[in-house]
Amino acid sequence: MRSYIGRREDNMNNKISIYVPSRQKSGKYVYHRARIIRDTERMLSQMFGGCTTMDVQGAYCLESGEIQHERVKIAYAYAEKLSRGVLKKVRAYCAQLKRDCNQESIALEVNGNLYMV
Numbered sequence: 178m179r180s181y182i183g184r185r186e187d188n189m190n191n192k193i194s195i196y197v198p199s200r201q202k203s204g205k206y207v208y209h210r211a212r213i214i215r216d217t218e219r220m221l222s223q224m225f226g227g228c229t230t231m232d233v234q235g236a237y238c239l240e241s242g243e244i245q246h247e248r249v250k251i252a253y254a255y256a257e258k259l260s261r262g263v264l265k266k267v268r269a270y271c272a273q274l275k276r277d278c279n280q281e282s283i284a285l286e287v288n289g290n291l292y293m294v
Contacts, residue, residue, distance in 0.1 A: 198278050
Protein backbone atom coordinates (compact mmCIF):
# COMPACT_ATOMS: atom_id res chain seq x y z
CA MET A 178 0.00 0.00 0.00
CA ARG A 179 1.42 3.36 -1.02
CA SER A 180 1.50 6.14 1.57
CA TYR A 181 0.24 9.56 0.53
CA ILE A 182 1.29 11.35 3.71
CA GLY A 183 3.64 14.17 2.90
CA ARG A 184 2.68 14.65 -0.73
CA ARG A 185 3.38 18.26 -1.60
CA GLU A 186 -0.14 18.97 -2.88
CA ASP A 187 -1.64 17.69 0.41
CA ASN A 188 0.51 19.85 2.69
CA MET A 189 -1.99 21.94 4.69
CA ASN A 190 0.65 23.49 6.95
CA ASN A 191 -1.10 26.80 7.71
CA LYS A 192 -3.49 26.89 10.67
CA ILE A 193 -5.85 29.76 11.37
CA SER A 194 -7.93 29.90 14.58
CA ILE A 195 -10.60 32.30 15.77
CA TYR A 196 -11.49 32.44 19.47
CA VAL A 197 -15.23 33.08 19.94
CA PRO A 198 -16.02 34.41 23.43
CA SER A 199 -19.05 33.58 25.55
CA ARG A 200 -19.08 36.81 27.56
CA GLN A 201 -19.05 40.48 26.64
CA LYS A 202 -16.48 42.83 28.14
CA SER A 203 -19.19 43.83 30.66
CA GLY A 204 -19.37 40.22 31.88
CA LYS A 205 -22.83 39.59 30.40
CA TYR A 206 -23.26 36.61 28.10
CA VAL A 207 -22.88 37.18 24.34
CA TYR A 208 -26.29 37.48 22.72
CA HIS A 209 -26.93 34.97 19.89
CA ARG A 210 -23.64 33.14 20.52
CA ALA A 211 -24.86 29.96 18.79
CA ARG A 212 -25.54 31.96 15.60
CA ILE A 213 -22.15 33.66 15.87
CA ILE A 214 -20.41 30.29 16.17
CA ARG A 215 -22.32 28.94 13.13
CA ASP A 216 -21.37 32.07 11.16
CA THR A 217 -17.71 31.62 12.11
CA GLU A 218 -17.79 27.94 11.10
CA ARG A 219 -19.48 28.87 7.81
CA MET A 220 -16.92 31.57 7.01
CA LEU A 221 -13.93 29.30 7.74
CA SER A 222 -15.50 26.39 5.85
CA GLN A 223 -16.23 28.51 2.79
CA MET A 224 -12.72 29.97 2.78
CA PHE A 225 -10.75 26.82 3.61
CA GLY A 226 -13.01 23.89 2.78
CA GLY A 227 -13.89 22.98 6.37
CA CYS A 228 -13.19 23.73 9.99
CA THR A 229 -13.16 22.21 13.47
CA THR A 230 -14.42 23.73 16.71
CA MET A 231 -13.53 22.93 20.29
CA ASP A 232 -14.58 24.17 23.70
CA VAL A 233 -11.95 25.55 26.07
CA GLN A 234 -11.95 27.48 29.33
CA GLY A 235 -10.23 30.87 29.22
CA ALA A 236 -9.37 33.83 31.39
CA TYR A 237 -8.06 37.27 30.56
CA CYS A 238 -7.52 40.63 32.19
CA LEU A 239 -10.01 43.38 31.39
CA GLU A 240 -8.90 46.99 31.00
CA SER A 241 -10.42 47.54 34.47
CA GLY A 242 -7.89 45.06 35.90
CA GLU A 243 -10.49 42.40 36.70
CA ILE A 244 -10.02 38.80 35.56
CA GLN A 245 -12.76 37.57 33.21
CA HIS A 246 -13.33 33.78 33.11
CA GLU A 247 -15.36 32.28 30.31
CA ARG A 248 -16.00 29.37 28.03
CA VAL A 249 -14.45 29.98 24.64
CA LYS A 250 -15.11 28.20 21.36
CA ILE A 251 -12.04 27.93 19.14
CA ALA A 252 -12.85 27.47 15.45
CA TYR A 253 -9.88 26.55 13.29
CA ALA A 254 -9.04 25.53 9.76
CA TYR A 255 -5.97 24.47 7.81
CA ALA A 256 -4.87 25.81 4.45
CA GLU A 257 -2.16 25.07 1.94
CA LYS A 258 -1.55 28.79 1.39
CA LEU A 259 -2.63 31.99 3.14
CA SER A 260 -2.58 35.04 0.90
CA ARG A 261 -2.68 38.63 2.13
CA GLY A 262 -6.20 38.93 0.72
CA VAL A 263 -7.43 35.91 2.68
CA LEU A 264 -5.81 37.15 5.89
CA LYS A 265 -7.36 40.58 5.34
CA LYS A 266 -10.84 39.00 5.03
CA VAL A 267 -10.34 36.92 8.18
CA ARG A 268 -9.09 39.96 10.10
CA ALA A 269 -12.12 41.98 8.94
CA TYR A 270 -14.38 39.16 10.10
CA CYS A 271 -12.69 39.24 13.54
CA ALA A 272 -13.14 43.03 13.73
CA GLN A 273 -16.88 42.55 13.09
CA LEU A 274 -16.96 39.71 15.63
CA LYS A 275 -15.39 42.06 18.17
CA ARG A 276 -18.28 44.51 17.67
CA ASP A 277 -20.96 41.79 17.63
CA CYS A 278 -19.66 40.29 20.89
CA ASN A 279 -18.99 43.67 22.57
CA GLN A 280 -15.33 42.78 23.16
CA GLU A 281 -12.16 44.76 23.74
CA SER A 282 -10.48 42.41 21.24
CA ILE A 283 -10.83 39.04 19.52
CA ALA A 284 -7.98 36.52 19.48
CA LEU A 285 -6.88 35.40 16.03
CA GLU A 286 -4.14 32.78 15.82
CA VAL A 287 -2.19 32.23 12.61
CA ASN A 288 0.46 29.51 12.52
CA GLY A 289 1.00 29.70 16.27
CA ASN A 290 1.19 33.50 16.41
CA LEU A 291 -1.58 35.20 18.40
CA TYR A 292 -3.00 38.55 17.26
CA MET A 293 -5.50 40.61 19.22
CA VAL A 294 -7.87 42.18 16.68
